[in-house]
Amino acid sequence: MMKGKIYMIPSTLGDGPIENVIPQGITSLVLDIKFYIVENVRTARRFLKKLSPEIEIDPLTFFILDKHTKAAEISQFISPAINGENIGVISEAGCPGVADPGADIISIAHLKGIQVIPLVGPSSIVLALMASGMNGQNFAFTGYLPIKPQERIKSIKHLENRSSAENQTQIFIETPYRNNHLVEDILSSCSDTTLFCIACDITSETEYISTRTIQAWKKAKPPDLHKRPCIFLLHH
Amino acid sequence: MMKGKIYMIPSTLGDGPIENVIPQGITSLVLDIKFYIVENVRTARRFLKKLSPEIEIDPLTFFILDKHTKAAEISQFISPAINGENIGVISEAGCPGVADPGADIISIAHLKGIQVIPLVGPSSIVLALMASGMNGQNFAFTGYLPIKPQERIKSIKHLENRSSAENQTQIFIETPYRNNHLVEDILSSCSDTTLFCIACDITSETEYISTRTIQAWKKAKPPDLHKRPCIFLLHH
Numbered sequence: 001m002m003k004g005k006i007y008m009i010p011s012t013l014g015d016g017p018i019e020n021v022i023p024q025g026i027t028s029l030v031l032d033i034k035f036y037i038v039e040n041v042r043t044a045r046r047f048l049k050k051l052s053p054e055i056e057i058d059p060l061t062f063f064i065l066d067k068h069t070k071a072a073e074i075s076q077f078i079s080p081a082i083n084g085e086n087i088g089v090i091s092e093a094g095c096p097g098v099a100d101p102g103a104d105i106i107s108i109a110h111l112k113g114i115q116v117i118p119l120v121g122p123s124s125i126v127l128a129l130m131a132s133g134m135n136g137q138n139f140a141f142t143g144y145l146p147i148k149p150q151e152r153i154k155s156i157k158h159l160e161n162r163s164s165a166e167n168q169t170q171i172f173i174e175t176p177y178r179n180n181h182l183v184e185d186i187l188s189s190c191s192d193t194t195l196f197c198i199a200c201d202i203t204s205e206t207e208y209i210s211t212r213t214i215q216a217w218k219k220a221k222p223p224d225l226h227k228r229p230c231i232f233l234l235h236h
Numbered sequence: 237m238m239k240g241k242i243y244m245i246p247s248t249l250g251d252g253p254i255e256n257v258i259p260q261g262i263t264s265l266v267l268d269i270k271f272y273i274v275e276n277v278r279t280a281r282r283f284l285k286k287l288s289p290e291i292e293i294d295p296l297t298f299f300i301l302d303k304h305t306k307a308a309e310i311s312q313f314i315s316p317a318i319n320g321e322n323i324g325v326i327s328e329a330g331c332p333g334v335a336d337p338g339a340d341i342i343s344i345a346h347l348k349g350i351q352v353i354p355l356v357g358p359s360s361i362v363l364a365l366m367a368s369g370m371n372g373q374n375f376a377f378t379g380y381l382p383i384k385p386q387e388r389i390k391s392i393k394h395l396e397n398r399s400s401a402e403n404q405t406q407i408f409i410e411t412p413y414r415n416n417h418l419v420e421d422i423l424s425s426c427s428d429t430t431l432f433c434i435a436c437d438i439t440s441e442t443e444y445i446s447t448r449t450i451q452a453w454k455k456a457k458p459p460d461l462h463k464r465p466c467i468f469l470l471h472h
Contacts, residue, residue, distance in 0.1 A: 020261030097366040106369030118363040127354040130333040133342030140376035
């Protein structure tokens with residue numbers, strides 16, 4: 001029997017029109033997929049309905065893959081593909097497998113010889129990098145910074161030093177309710193000439209992306225970022 | 237006068253249907269843009285025509301931004317936006333500002349207070365990462381490896397060590413006619429348990445993405461990658 005394929009399906013980041021961020025071709029593709037591995041069932045159902053209003057949600061099977069899912073369960077999620085069925089992977093927002101726990105399932109798929117097909121959609125990391133004006137020929141995404149003040153400052157200094165030593169743009173995120181604190185920590189820890197980009201509400205009406213030196217940010221008060229999804233980029 | 241905006245417009249990677257990789261919303265947007273900063277005029281014209289067959293190419297102005305463009309020229313390319321006109325930035329393939337010289341123009345735009353809007357499209361780096369099954373919560377793209385044999389091996393070992401020490405997926409590329417040599421160098425330099433992903437012809441009919449241990453790659457002969465666009469990923 002021919003094995004099914006696993007499609008990595010990006011979802012929207014904000015509330016803007018779906019036709020601005022998801023290619024039309026994906027709409028018809030999802031009509032042929034009956035099994036989904038998702039981070040959050042409610043979000044995934046809503047996204048599929050928005051993507052393809054004629055889709056029938058009730059006959060679909062959803063497996064939940066989040067940080068609480070056990071390794072033994074994950075390998076079972078793959079079984080429809082072994083039996084010839086296609087599977088879609090949808091994360092909470094943006095590209096599955098990037099900045100989320102989706103990668104584990106894919107590493108198992110490769111072991112089992114199942115084809116994995118990545119589809120095009122919004123990646124807040126890449127969109128922020130494109131608009132930042134920082135080096136896009138060498139960059140690193142390192143996820144969340146440590147929470148404890150001392151480790152956090154140390155980590156910011158480490159990112160600043162590495163960006164300088166390797167000409168590598170450093171990209172990171174923060175839990176949205178701590179965004180304003182992170183910006184304060186960056187402004188107080190980094191050198192005046194370091195470039196810092198705040199990219200907020202990407203692809204939404206309220207999108208805000210600005211790159212300035214730390215010195216310029218200190219003069220121009222940064223916008224209120226409380227509970228808004230942000231990507232931060234740094235380069236010295 | 238209101239300043240114009242700069243739109244970062246991704247283009248196709250391969251010859252697959254454009255509706256699978258570019259959101260429909262971008263099609264109508266380009267009809268309002270008269271000034272373009274492009275890596276290659278011929279490729280950009282062909283892409284715009286494919287994106288929007290009704291577009292009139294002749295009245296458009298194209299500025300060329302490639303590795304030969306001088307810094308003094310770059311700042312002039314921005315002047316239409318200062319005069320209220322929108323500008324589109326299009327690279328040779330994929331997302332402008334990522335793995336290309338597009339970032340310089342954007343850093344000037346930020347200095348002049350011009351709004352930069354990144355649009356969604358295919359990024360071979362992100363698509364490869366999504367499909368690799370490797371850690372997407374911490375990753376680095378470092379561009380091309382050195383050409384000289386000794387430096388090259390040293391650089392491969394450095395990437396392998398860093399992926400292990402920092403749990404960071406290492407992503408890199410090679411000039412397409414040297415792809416097969418790179419794979420040989422990876423197989424002979426890395427540890428047997430290191431994971432290596434070859435992602436080739438992404439979004440094309442011939443797309444090939446596979447992740448295996450170095451040991452498994454040594455048994456399963458890798459496909460011929462000569463002159464095919466590839467992304468390579470490594471994790472130990």
